[in-house]
Amino acid sequence: MPDRKNVYLFYSPSDELEPKIQEMRAIGKKYGFRLVHDFNEANIIASIGGDGAFLQAIRKTNFREDCLYVGINTGRLGFYTDFDIDNLEGIQEGLRSDNVEVFKYPTLDVTVDGSNTFQCLNECSIRSQIIKTFAIDVYIDDLYFETFRGDGMVVSTPTGSTAYNKSLRGAIVDPRLKSMQLTEISSLNNNEYRTLGSPLLLSGDRELVLKVVQDGNDHPIIGADNEALSIRHSHEIRIKVSDKVIKTVKLKNNSFLQKVKRSFL
Template sequence: MKFTVVSKGDERSNEYASQIKKYLTDFELIYDEDEPEIVISIGGDGTLLTAFQQYCDRLKDTAFVGIHTGHLGFYADWRPSEIEKLVIAIAKSELKVVEYPLLEVNISYNGNKKDEHFLALNEATIKSVEGTFVIDVEIKGELFERFRGDGLCVSTPSGSTAYNKALGGAIIHPSLPSIQISEMASINNRVFRTIGSPLILPAHHTCRLRPVTEKDFQIGIDHLSFLQRDIKVIEFKVAKEKIRFARYKPFPFWSRVRASFVSD
């Protein structure tokens, strides 16, 4: 089996990364940064998001597993004290995977600029560069509302526990292929009105955002953020691709939720 390690970059994470690399190569596994069959992230959920974006073109051939060097994460569920146990499981056990839905983001531009395509594991966000964010929200090709506020967040089921939750969105189990649209500080008064509630769309529904006034927006894809100019339309839908997580021990989703938000 071919593997690689993505580290958070701090001294402690780098030390664990070197340790894992040595252990697995001692078991005659092959270290390959270009075409890994398993990617081991060391740090936290942010590190795994980095690893996902780095290898999102190899999702059919690559599985991910995370070691958290801080607080328990939703994606990084192994502790540093379990490194030897994880190494033995990778080297000796049959690879079993669980698949989570992803968000597909397609951006079209005015003029001759080529369309862009992104995948998100957690969420995509869109905000105005300056002034009030105004955009038409279409669902299944029909106008649903004209949104005014700070911005919108479109999340995956696994990402529903991240920024989406902070916005008051629902937590969705990853077995449900869906996307969720949550508002950021919407404007609601006698003149302007939004739905004022998160929307959960099934896999066969597509959401499109069409600019009304401004054409330039700050776009977030997971941990990445960049300015996009002269946007014509942004399309969101459940991606055909899925992320594959290597599971060497059971850790049900609701147990993760409880451990992160409820347990002492």
């Protein structure tokens, strides 16, 4: 990272964390890095926390493609956080060795009702906001596929496949595959309503369209990663794999499959 020296730290300040932040600042200064207070001036954005903090860092800094994101964990190592704040020697070693590499995480482009657009790194979810099922007409590349009735649906990226998607018994997907996965939340399957009933993996060049059937429960909650969006009266959600990627700094000896093994096996 010789040409990237402006660093923005994304974290929630606390008395317990501040001494460790000061140590990190000293290490960064030793290697010629400069802390900036405006993320627009940074070419490295470091989140300090867990995977949730990493997702928030990317969202709050507008999914920048022109900088590197680094995840530094304050607890158990996650899928997006390769470094540990309690192992400052490991962080320092990463700054001076060739044991780090840039990995590109796929994202989703989401458009709601043709006007509200946003990106997701993990998943986009659509769920009922009341204790009542709702219906969604599912289209793939303008082909009507099915009508879903249930509690909602989740569309995940390969890296997001280990999160909400996995809890719904979706497949874990290698992030080298440019794809998205559609997974149902408590679907109804009977003589009147019939869905695929299993996760569906779609190629990265597909477009998925979810049309909310207007039957009295047409104000679902739209979720972008770990954040609920204040979008009401949603009728149509268009989702596709974005051409934009998130560039992250990771350890070469901590691959996606190694993280899956460590987390679930």
